[in-house]
Amino acid sequence: MNETVISAKNLSLTFQTNDGPVHALKDINLDINKGDFVSFIGPSGCGKTTFLRCMADLEAPTGGSITVNGMSAAEARMKRAYGYVFQAAGLYPWRTIGGNIRLPLEIMGYDKAEQAKRVANVLELVELAGFEKKFPWQLSGGMQQRASIARALAFDADILLMDEPFGALDEIVRDHLNEQLLKLWARTEKTIGFVTHSIPEAVFLSTRIVVMSPRPGRIADVIESTLPRDRTLDIRESQEFIDIAHRVREGLRAGHAYD
């Protein structure tokens, strides 16, 4: 079970901007194993999004290397190795919700019957059954975000990369989706990379928590969760949970002291 899926070695990325270079990532080393649920947490601007985008080959590193499934990130992308959920839903307004979820399936050449089956399945999963024929702009922000998650789940990628997917949702919906996500993870054995701002969310979901610090973006601490993989929301009241959350908070503080 300890097969490495994503491996970053001395990964660096410097953006050249008009105000001079921005060191978004500097000498990042991290291995993510198959079936892991890894959260990235840290203050805004510490490079969480950039790191995730490097895994997805949406951003080209300026130093070091990153491999996905033993291939370069670019090869893995062309092999459709991952589903990506962006911070904003990014649905196509000219397609219905069903049509948006069907988009990756059409591109990847699934046949019509299979497309219909999968769309129905994932809509059920994110509790949007009955909204298939609606257009994105007819739905609330939270529903749009759920549709965008459904879209990333519709095809068989064994890696799921999510960039603050629940950031804009209210607490109750968020709790619910967190539970749903854990169930999905247990059932599909996907490897998940998950960016968040929220300490409880990171602790509740993850097997490993990567604490990052800004300027330059680097890893401040990696915390292995001792919580069982099978968990429910009430685990958040346990001492173990509180201890891990405490350690994350300490890590975040230490990171800030760098400035």
Added chain:
Amino acid sequence: MSWIVTAVVFWLAMWTLNVRLAKGEQTRFVKILVPTLFGVTLLVLWESFVRGFSISPILLPPPSAIAARFVSSLPTLWEDFVQTFIKGALSGYVIGCSAAFLTAIAVDRSDFLKRGLLPIGNFVAALPIIGMAPILVMWFGFDWQSKSAVVVIMVFFPMLVNTVAGLSAKDAIQTDLMNTYGASYWQSLFKLGLPAAMPFIFNGLKICTTLALIGAIVAEFFGSPIRGMGFRISTEVGRLALDMVWAEITVAALAGSAFYGTMALIEKAVTFWHPSQRN
């Protein structure tokens, strides 16, 4: 004098009525009625003032005379319409817009073309292209082919510039998504680039309807067979038959509005999702 009094009374009555209607509930019927009443008022004022002040029909014929001439000259008007609108304007419009569309796709793909062709496009679009008409008539002959060529040149660059702008209208997340799916260039073009470009493309198509009609009519001033709207306008002006000139102008206005309206309707159906089209 009675014509002037009638005109003023009618005008005041219609004005009051329209102000009332505009303030009241905006049903579909009212929305059509208000501009219709406005147009009718304008015609009645025109007719009354021309008669009341005994204006020479050479300066300005009354609408009734134009209408009478319109009805009695239907076969000629139709022949001119076919020559100028269908053969000249429409063919040039279709050829010019399609060529611009295909060029825009090439431009969007190639940085070289984008930096080389687009500035030239903006330059050419700013030229009074109609000045080319005599040259094109020399090249392509008197018949509709030269008119079509003028139209092609007139619509090409506005359409090109709009389509190129449209093809870069997609936002970053939408493009990133296509990349995460490992989509090919063509998949990305058909499923993202073109749909996102549609509002811009239709903007170009609408602008070009007007340009096409102007181009086809004016090009006939520089030589044409003995039919066509531009030909008729220039010869009837010479014969002081201004009612016929106005009848041709009426045809042009009707054709132009119908052309523009058709494109606007198709636009509404295609870009129903765009914030400007949702109600």
